[in-house]
Amino acid sequence: MDNYFISVPLANDLYKNHKLTVVGTVRKNKPDIPAELLHVKNRPLYSSIFAYGKHSNKCVMTSYVPKKRKNVILLSTYHDDDSIDKEIGDVCKPEIITFYNSTKGGVDVVDRLKSEYSVTRKSNRWPFIIFCTLLNIATINSQIIYRNNTQIILRRRAYITGLAKLLTASHLQRRASIPFLNIPLRQKITNVLGKKEPVTQPTQSNRQTKTRCKFCPLRKNRFTQHTCSMCNNPICKEHTSTTTYICCECSNKNQDYDS
Numbered sequence: 001m002d003n004y005f006i007s008v009p010l011a012n013d014l015y016k017n018h019k020l021t022v023v024g025t026v027r028k029n030k031p032d033i034p035a036e037l038l039h040v041k042n043r044p045l046y047s048s049i050f051a052y053g054k055h056s057n058k059c060v061m062t063s064y065v066p067k068k069r070k071n072v073i074l075l076s077t078y079h080d081d082d083s084i085d086k087e088i089g090d091v092c093k094p095e096i097i098t099f100y101n102s103t104k105g106g107v108d109v110v111d112r113l114k115s116e117y118s119v120t121r122k123s124n125r126w127p128f129i130i131f132c133t134l135l136n137i138a139t140i141n142s143q144i145i146y147r148n149n150t151q152i153i154l155r156r157r158a159y160i161t162g163l164a165k166l167l168t169a170s171h172l173q174r175r176a177s178i179p180f181l182n183i184p185l186r187q188k189i190t191n192v193l194g195k196k197e198p199v200t201q202p203t204q205s206n207r208q209t210k211t212r213c214k215f216c217p218l219r220k221n222r223f224t225q226h227t228c229s230m231c232n233n234p235i236c237k238e239h240t241s242t243t244t245y246i247c248c249e250c251s252n253k254n255q256d257y258d259s
Helices: 008-018 095-103 105-116 126-150 156-176 183-193 248-258
Strands: 023-025 048-052 060-067 070-076
Touching: 023 095, 060 095, 070 095, 105 126, 126 156, 156 183
Parallel strands: none
Antiparallel strands: 023 070, 048 060, 060 070
């Protein structure tokens, strides 16, 4: 990890509960850093200081001075000693630093891939930024899993486009099933879904048209979608005698026949 993510509580939790080791640089404003590791005024060049966690904490923290009055602080749960890499020569770098330098390319590659195709937008809401970052990392991880399982190597842009179409296919199909969706939008949806069916405007017969109630005066100008189940004349609820939409005239005729 780089210093944006790592902290002593996180490293201890990952190792204790998930058996995951962590190696990374630490920002100097972290409260868990001992004061001795931050002090660089009188320290010699290429010197190192190590600090170890107490009891169940497996963290090892080192402070290395690569230049005068400048130090680098790293934390590791993968290492447990103060070994110095002898192959480096006179710079006397600890093995924690040489190990981090040999593997930190993964962080740089992930940052580069996230910046090339990102769903993040400018926002002051930190939950939104974290959510977009998780989406970007999930896309990178899914492409790695897809390549290892299928042995198919796709360009990143082509993979992201295909993934987006698969994730939105069900929603697009529901949108396309709306009977009165406008033609340009319906055409765009069919193009995204890859369908070749011609897009036609719904016919007028499929629409539920409103007509003027036969029994209401013209001054009311009342329109309705309901018709009498017997005479098929348009009627409103005011002139319906029952819940089955039978006009008053047909209802009176039925009463006369029954009598």
